[in-house]
Amino acid sequence: MTVKVFDELKIKEKENRKLIILQIAEEILHENCIEDVTIRNVALKAGLSTGAIYMYFASKEELLLSMLIKNLKTLHSELETLKEIDDPAKVLKAMALAYRNYFINYGKYIDIFRHLTDKEGPEAIGQDHKEELHNTVGSILKFIEEMAAGEEIKKYTGGIPPGRLVPMVWSIVQGVSQVTLSTTSGKAFGFDFDQVIDDFIDLVFLKPKKI
Amino acid sequence: MTVKVFDELKIKEKENRKLIILQIAEEILHENCIEDVTIRNVALKAGLSTGAIYMYFASKEELLLSMLIKNLKTLHSELETLKEIDDPAKVLKAMALAYRNYFINYGKYIDIFRHLTDKEGPEAIGQDHKEELHNTVGSILKFIEEMAAGEEIKKYTGGIPPGRLVPMVWSIVQGVSQVTLSTTSGKAFGFDFDQVIDDFIDLVFLKPKKI
Amino acid sequence: MTVKVFDELKIKEKENRKLIILQIAEEILHENCIEDVTIRNVALKAGLSTGAIYMYFASKEELLLSMLIKNLKTLHSELETLKEIDDPAKVLKAMALAYRNYFINYGKYIDIFRHLTDKEGPEAIGQDHKEELHNTVGSILKFIEEMAAGEEIKKYTGGIPPGRLVPMVWSIVQGVSQVTLSTTSGKAFGFDFDQVIDDFIDLVFLKPKKI
Amino acid sequence: MTVKVFDELKIKEKENRKLIILQIAEEILHENCIEDVTIRNVALKAGLSTGAIYMYFASKEELLLSMLIKNLKTLHSELETLKEIDDPAKVLKAMALAYRNYFINYGKYIDIFRHLTDKEGPEAIGQDHKEELHNTVGSILKFIEEMAAGEEIKKYTGGIPPGRLVPMVWSIVQGVSQVTLSTTSGKAFGFDFDQVIDDFIDLVFLKPKKI
DNA sequence: CATGAATGAGACTTCATTCAT
DNA sequence: GATGAATGAAGTCTCATTCAT
Numbered sequence: 001m002t003v004k005v006f007d008e009l010k011i012k013e014k015e016n017r018k019l020i021i022l023q024i025a026e027e028i029l030h031e032n033c034i035e036d037v038t039i040r041n042v043a044l045k046a047g048l049s050t051g052a053i054y055m056y057f058a059s060k061e062e063l064l065l066s067m068l069i070k071n072l073k074t075l076h077s078e079l080e081t082l083k084e085i086d087d088p089a090k091v092l093k094a095m096a097l098a099y100r101n102y103f104i105n106y107g108k109y110i111d112i113f114r115h116l117t118d119k120e121g122p123e124a125i126g127q128d129h130k131e132e133l134h135n136t137v138g139s140i141l142k143f144i145e146e147m148a149a150g151e152e153i154k155k156y157t158g159g160i161p162p163g164r165l166v167p168m169v170w171s172i173v174q175g176v177s178q179v180t181l182s183t184t185s186g187k188a189f190g191f192d193f194d195q196v197i198d199d200f201i202d203l204v205f206l207k208p209k210k211i
Numbered sequence: 212m213t214v215k216v217f218d219e220l221k222i223k224e225k226e227n228r229k230l231i232i233l234q235i236a237e238e239i240l241h242e243n244c245i246e247d248v249t250i251r252n253v254a255l256k257a258g259l260s261t262g263a264i265y266m267y268f269a270s271k272e273e274l275l276l277s278m279l280i281k282n283l284k285t286l287h288s289e290l291e292t293l294k295e296i297d298d299p300a301k302v303l304k305a306m307a308l309a310y311r312n313y314f315i316n317y318g319k320y321i322d323i324f325r326h327l328t329d330k331e332g333p334e335a336i337g338q339d340h341k342e343e344l345h346n347t348v349g350s351i352l353k354f355i356e357e358m359a360a361g362e363e364i365k366k367y368t369g370g371i372p373p374g375r376l377v378p379m380v381w382s383i384v385q386g387v388s389q390v391t392l393s394t395t396s397g398k399a400f401g402f403d404f405d406q407v408i409d410d411f412i413d414l415v416f417l418k419p420k421k422i
Numbered sequence: 423m424t425v426k427v428f429d430e431l432k433i434k435e436k437e438n439r440k441l442i443i444l445q446i447a448e449e450i451l452h453e454n455c456i457e458d459v460t461i462r463n464v465a466l467k468a469g470l471s472t473g474a475i476y477m478y479f480a481s482k483e484e485l486l487l488s489m490l491i492k493n494l495k496t497l498h499s500e501l502e503t504l505k506e507i508d509d510p511a512k513v514l515k516a517m518a519l520a521y522r523n524y525f526i527n528y529g530k531y532i533d534i535f536r537h538l539t540d541k542e543g544p545e546a547i548g549q550d551h552k553e554e555l556h557n558t559v560g561s562i563l564k565f566i567e568e569m570a571a572g573e574e575i576k577k578y579t580g581g582i583p584p585g586r587l588v589p590m591v592w593s594i595v596q597g598v599s600q601v602t603l604s605t606t607s608g609k610a611f612g613f614d615f616d617q618v619i620d621d622f623i624d625l626v627f628l629k630p631k632k633i
Numbered sequence: 634m635t636v637k638v639f640d641e642l643k644i645k646e647k648e649n650r651k652l653i654i655l656q657i658a659e660e661i662l663h664e665n666c667i668e669d670v671t672i673r674n675v676a677l678k679a680g681l682s683t684g685a686i687y688m689y690f691a692s693k694e695e696l697l698l699s700m701l702i703k704n705l706k707t708l709h710s711e712l713e714t715l716k717e718i719d720d721p722a723k724v725l726k727a728m729a730l731a732y733r734n735y736f737i738n739y740g741k742y743i744d745i746f747r748h749l750t751d752k753e754g755p756e757a758i759g760q761d762h763k764e765e766l767h768n769t770v771g772s773i774l775k776f777i778e779e780m781a782a783g784e785e786i787k788k789y790t791g792g793i794p795p796g797r798l799v800p801m802v803w804s805i806v807q808g809v810s811q812v813t814l815s816t817t818s819g820k821a822f823g824f825d826f827d828q829v830i831d832d833f834i835d836l837v838f839l840k841p842k843k844i
Numbered sequence: 845c846a847t848g849a850a851t852g853a854g855a856c857t858t859c860a861t862t863c864a865t
Numbered sequence: 866g867a868t869g870a871a872t873g874a875a876g877t878c879t880c881a882t883t884c885a886t
Binding site: 048 | 845846
């Protein structure tokens with residue numbers, strides 16, 4: 001029995017250390033770029049040896065994947081808190097802001113996403129991990145669909161079924177984030193996240209009343 | 212005289228080979244990912260030695276940049292052909308399709324964009340090249356703004372000035388492309404480019420008439 | 423406690439390996455020329471992979487610089503032991519011999535010197551390292567000046583202040599080393615280091631008494 | 634007959650173009666460093682193709698060697714003009730200045746010297762070229778020996794035979810050039826060529842009279 | 845558990861040299 | 866004679882991963 005308790009403690013500790021490593025990797029990604037997220041750099045910043053990282057993650061691939069999933073889950077739970085809002089315009093704005101946080105803080109996850117999913121062959125992501133990723137994204141999309149199915153929103157979306165609003169919302173929020181928050185377009189051309197989102201909401205939700 | 216003709220032929224041939232290399236690089240990018248666009252790989256696929264690539268491009272940066280600018284220019288000229296269309300909904304659809312081609316054929320240029328612009332320090336893109344890139348993007352954005360300033364479109368966009376419609380259009384088209392055309396979201400969740408664009412156009416342009 | 427001992431051992435071992443690599447690099451330099459002191463060659467001769475060298479030296483520049491400074495320091499400490507000699511002729515001879523050892527054993531440091539200092543731009547030596555080098559050379563020159571300031575020596579050098587004797591001594595000893603010890607002039611024309619130095623000492627120190 | 638004249642003209646023209654290429658190589662060496670003397674750079678500056686250089690020089694080695702020998706010959710003929718000077722101190726000063734010119738203008742010939750002579754094996758310099766180099770240096774040394782055999786000079790050099798003065802003069806002049814004219818020691822420590830040479834001449838030639 | 849030395853492959857890049865035209 | 870495209874070897878350096886300790 002006692003041994004078991006110890007074992008569980010050990011597992012918890014291990015899980016803890018995993019999270020710490022993950023967080024350090026995120027900091028590096030956030031402060032620099034995905035190319036700088038090397039095992040060496042992570043180990044260095046964590047005060048560990050390079051080899052030690054492999055006690056917690058089987059490969060770099062797995063580490064990156066863990067980062068991605070962890071953050072998608074954070075995004076999901078943030079979205080969940082929006083369920084109580086009634087006004088669809090406000091929901092959309094809140095969703096956009098949640099995504100904005102996800103994008104700003106862990107901004108370069110699209111890179112990871114792509115990096116992990118576009119590859120084929122031996123370096124590619126394992127099937128099991130692929131599923132976990134798929135499920136996590138799925139739950140976010142499902143949430144969006146639920147939001148889109150609200151009574152209020154139908155007044156503005158007409159005949160478009162909720163299922164079809166999902167890729168639209170997802171696309172727009174991601175597109176706006178990427179375009180307005182990236183160094184190039186964003187800073188160079190003076191694009192502003194809030195402005196674009198607000199204008200979009202105006203366009204969709206307020207216009208009918210105006211005319 | 213004859214010599215001059217020969218000279219011109221040589222220059223043309225060289226330009227040709229440059230384009231072939233560029234196309235090969237594009238194929239690699241398209242079939243794999245930006246990390247796989249290495250000088251080695253390009254040379255291999257071109258049946259050349261690695262050194263030979265440097266006869267046509269002074270550095271890897273220049274190769275990537277050439278790809279990017281070439282395709283942005285193609286996009287721009289495709290957009291220019293849309294000037295005669297009157298119906299703003301049709302323009303938007305046509306623009307989206309143009310971008311879709313750009314994105315589908317040479318898919319991951321956003322990666323290059325970021326890859327080239329996010330870096331700082333010695334590996335970063337040179338200032339002169341940065342400007343060329345900036346200008347090319349600028350001319351596309353300017354075109355969008357001109358489209359957004361049309362009389363017809365004002366009926367649907369209300370008080371939003373054309374300048375502010377630019378990032379919105381750009382964001383949405385890019386976002387939809389990325390989300391629906393990428394392997395992951397697109398194929399995995401059954402998102403469809405045309406459907407999303409059409410729904411969006413419905414939302415913005417047809418709704419007023421319904422209510 | 424034991425752990426600490428182990429740690430210290432490791433550090434010592436690492437330092438040891440660093441010295442071994444340095445020595446191997448020196449051997450290559452001695453047997454060939456500075457162009458042959460490549461990371462590849464050093465690694466090969468050390469039975470290591472090229473990457474392994476970078477565990478001990480951050481760059482090739484650092485390796486070369488370490489070689490140079492190490493040997494300048496050896497020269498300096500050898501010179502320091504000459505402080506007790508009274509007879510200036512003997513001091514000069516001893517200094518020349520010390521330099522000869524430095525030059526013979528690690529022969530082509532002048533090359534490194536130039537290699538490191540003549541370059542400008544990114545490949546050039548870092549400012550911090552430049553200073554360390556400057557200081558090391560400075561301490562040697564300072565020693566020579568102190569020697570040149572001795573009472574005895576004034577009888578032979580007349581009104582030339584000690585500070586001006588420094589470049590002269592440095593030049594002559596280096597020149598004689600290079601000319602007599604190099605493969606070409608030295609071996610080809612039968613020049614002999616000791617003979618030249620002795621003659622020079624005769625010329626300066628003994629002549630007065632003769633006339 | 635006529636054909637022969639043409640042939641000679643051709644040979645002359647070829648020799649001419651050889652000299653031009655040589656001069657261009659020298660300019661590059663002078664303005665930059667030996668590493669920048671590449672066949673490509675020379676061809677570029679000469680307005681030729683890389684391949685064309687090989688019509689005039691069998692290899693890069695030969696080109697460098699030609700540069701070296703050409704300049705040693707210039708030095709030699711400059712020295713020959715000093716034969717009429719009587720005062721040995723003045724001769725020494727003039728010789729030093731001649732060497733200084735050789736060193737300043739084509740300063741990095743010592744590198745070439747070393748580069749060419751220290752190598753062994755297939756890349757090494759051919760035996761025939763080695764001899765030409767040897768002879769050219771030999772004629773300079775012979776000149777120095779003749780100078781050192783003058784009656785006037787014996788008063789200052791006592792019993793040292795002229796043959797043994799040769800390496801001393803050669804060493805000192807080269808050493809002083811290298812130490813005072815190099816970026817590092819020279820500029821960094823404020824060494825001055827003329828000062829050192831003058832002091833040295835004082836030391837050897839004028840001191841006896843002072844005491 | 846943890847270390848960190850070492851590997852090996854691969855990244856970009858340069859350059860002397862050759863050869864078909 | 867001359868061109869310049871192409872090669873192939875070599876250069877510096879990075880990094881995921883392994884393994885003896």
